[in-house]
Amino acid sequence: MEKNIAIKYNHFKSRAELTEAEQKLLEQAKIARKNAYAPYSDFFVGCAVLLENGEIFSGNNQENAAFPSGLCAERTALFWIGANFPDQKIKKIFIVGGPKEFSEKNPPIPPCGACRQSIMEYETKQNENIELYFANLNDDIIKVSSIKDLLPFYFDSTFL
DSSP: OOOOOOOOOEEESSGGGSOHHHHHHHHHHHHHHHTOBOTTTOEEEEEEEEETTSOEEEEEOBOOSSTTOOBOHHHHHHHHHHHHOTTSOEEEEEEEEEESSOOTTOOOOOOOHHHHHHHHHHHHHHTSOOEEEEEOTTOOEEEESSGGGTOTTOOOGGGO
16 A cells, blocks of 8 residues: 655744844854865754753864764764754754855755764663754744654664
8 A cells, every 4th residue: 555754844934033042053053054174065954952951052064184083063962962962852953054165056955864863862772852953054944843754664672
């Protein structure tokens, strides 16, 4: 029997459609993107994460000549938070990415598969959804209420 999966998401065409707190996260992700180390791909990604205590932490992609030894922006931020704030719930994640030489044609950049799985681990750990926003430099923004919207057939500890 064939079945379909529907994805619910919001599409914002301007930062003006976001709350003030969300605009701050978007700006922090853009700042983090500028500091990415991407000499091989020239693909720069920044990530800003809001914790339940109100603190914001960011990360960016870090490449390495010995592929695949680099790390994506999302996992850079998440793993640092997990190591330093293991009991804090993650409320929102903002991702801004694209080629170094950004073009008007570049769409909002979603997290890669490995990052989706890592975000899923944190959602499972905290037993609470994490709002996920991904955007381009023109403030074209997609929002999903949970990583499950982007990873419907996820793997978690219930399979172990």
